[in-house]
Amino acid sequence: MLQILKRNPLAAAIAVLMHLVIILLLVFGVDWLNPPEQPKSTIQVVQARVIDEAKVREQVQRLKEDDARQAEAKRTTREKEEQRLAELKRKQTQERQRLAELEKQRQVEDRKREEAKKQRLEEERRKKTAEQQRLQAEKAQKAAEAKQQAEEQARKEAETKRIAEQKKREEAAAKKAAEAKKRKAEAEKRRKAEEARLKAEAEKKRKAEEAKRQAEAAQKAREAELLAAMEAEHNARERDRYIIQISQKVVRSWLRPAGISDGLKCTLRVRLAPGGSVLAVSVIKGSGNGAFDRSAEAAVLKADPLPVPGGTLFEQFRDINFEFDPNKK
Incomplete structure (x- = not known):
């Protein structure tokens, strides 16, 4: 409650003032303990020896009417006061509700500010972490690039050395290749001559074997054709015979x-x-x-x-x- 009063001093002052007004009205406004006093009559009594009964009744009726008007006025005043007090109570209730609503809104705003603060701190932490990771990545990348450059330089030097040695080897190999080519040409010449002789002999032998195979294949083909014809004829006769038997059995x-x-x-x-x-x-x-x-x-x-x-x-x-x-x- 103290926190509410500190945050809303004007509302608190208005509420205290309204309570004081209500208390004063209750204390000084209406005397509920004393019965209502009868108003003093202002009618002058005239001494008369002869009393008019009609006038007396009229006078009494006026007195009753005055009393009724005074009672009605007091009742109206009391009802108005009661309505005013009820209105004050209603306004107090509304004020309490408004203060409670303000407190609720303050709590919501406090939570929102706290949440925003947490999010801001989390975002700062995330950015800081990302920045650290970026710096580490840059450092690692620079180290990798330096290593790659060193390796590239070493590779180039090794490649230059390798090319020189390769050229030296190629020159020696070219010399050996020329000598070997000469020897190979002579050997190729001898090989071709021998190959031609062997090829001629093999061709002659192949033709003889091919002729023999063709003769044997022709003989086997004629025998297979004859057997196939004989088997087909036999199967045809058998098929016709069984068809006849089937037909006869069905007819029976x-x-x-x-x-x-x-x-x-x-x-x-x-x-x-x-x-x-x-x-x-x-x-x-x-x-x-x-x-x-x-x-x-x-x-x-x-x-x-x-x-x-x-x-x-x-x-x-x-x-x-x-x-x-x-x-x-």
Whole structure:
């Protein structure tokens, strides 16, 4: 509270003054302990021997009205005073609220200033650290550049020395190369002569072997062609034989539907597993009669398993097409 008074002396003085005014009004303004005094009558009593009763009643009525007006005036004065006191209390409450709000704003501003101070100190510390890091980086960079220059100078000196030695070696090597070239030319001449002789002999031998290989290859090709033709003919005969057996077995398993005329036939596609098991059957060329086509499919399923060859020839029977013609003998 002392801090509030120190920061807002004018508001504190106004509040104290208002409290003193209220206390004075309460002490001197209204006497609540004494009952209200009756106003002294200003009516002069006239001694009369004859009393007019109507006038007496009128006089009494005026006295009552005066008393009522005085009581009303006092009541109005009291109500106004009460309203004034209530207004003072309201203003005091508002003043306390305003002071509390000012204190709250001061605390918020203090926190903001403290936070700003912390941020400023942190920013200064960060800048100082960054500056130190920059100086260290510059120092390290200068040291690295000096080291690099020293290394570059040493490299140049070493390169100059190396070039001189290389030139000396190259001159010696050139002399040796000339001598070696001469010896090499003579050796190359002898080598080419020997190579030509060996090449001629090798070519002669190669041609003889090539002729022999061609003759043997031609003989093997004729034999392989003959064997392939014989195998193909055999496989064709076997395939036709098994197709006939399949067709016959399917025809034997066929049940003629009622009302089917003679002369109908259709082409079936059958997928088979090793051993002749029927995997699927379908009509690829119908007879024009649905009942006949369905009976042909049923006959294939009823004839399962179908006769098929073994070995590599079976691969030709995994998916076969054959004509179903129950009229064929």
